[in-house]
Amino acid sequence: MKVFFFIAALSFIISCNNDANDYESLMAKEVSSGKRADSLFFGIYLGMTSKQFFTQCWQLNKQGIFTDGNNNTAVLYKLNKNELKYPASMNFYPEFRENKIYKMWATFQYDGWAPWNKHMYSDSLLPELLKLYKTWYSSGNPFIEMHDKERGTIYVKVDGNRRIIIGRYNDMIVKVDYADLLVDKQ
Template identity: 45%
Template sequence: MNLRIYILPLFILLFNCSESKYSKLVKAEMAKKTVNDSLFFGMKFGETKQDFFDQCWKLNKQKIISHGSSNNFVKYILPLKNQEEKVNTITMLFYGIFNDEKIMTGMDMKFYYESWSLWNKSYHSDKLLPVVKDSLKSWFPGNDFINVPVKETNEILYVKIDGNRRIVIEPLKSDKEVDVRIDDLRHILNEKL
């Protein structure tokens, strides 16, 4: 799959939101020259695809992660908070985004409630989204998320930028999953030029 097909339209969508709050935030954060390369589980932007596989293998042997459905993602069950019921268990699927040189430039993530069902609206993605947003703010402290309207669809992206690290919570595509993408803006902006 050619990731440029997905990265470029997302970047164009975000960047064309008139000299908006988003554009100003990108410029301000990139001007700081702060490098935030840490992701999670010791993974970082700039690592090789083999580094990613090796770390996943190690975490799998420790029974921290497993393979997701269709082996397209790595599966991690988020720990429950104090007094939280098992029905609130959240699964995070993730997989690195790599450039042509097999260097990690981002991370695709999906979140869903293990107890999700079509008829149980308490566990639908619109209820999960604020929980995911809070978790991401906790894992990646710094700036808050801003709302970025997508003109073509009237949908909202939630975007958080800290230095070169951009986190995008995409508009909900299903009742089940919340899709998140973490990108290294140094790579995205260089690709655009």
């Protein structure tokens, strides 16, 4: 029995190391490829200036697509057109370096989330959101599944300079982080 647990533990450690090795080699290959994948969503892209970002958000706000997000510190997009199993909210906001977007965070939650609605917890939202992201970002490399000590199972996609990480943040929220690896590298 002890031998079985030792072999199982060793297999788990090797698989975690393989995940990390696969991820590191994919990142190195993509960053050195010279390919650019700047598109994020709704016409927003890595390298966009803050003025362009605010203009784009204002235009989409006038069309009723975007509105003010959490505490007026984010942009809100309501996913209610059968994009997910239940109506949900996407709050997002970029980080700028030298007045250009180089990172973007987005959080997703089902609008009907409540402690008693277990079917609307983030562990149910995560696979639905991953399916949506596979349609939004269908070209390039696939999402790879990795295991993170703090966030649990996460999904990572690296295409050229763009990295997308999707993972559970807490019982209510799934967080998505975008980064321009070429800017991060500097």
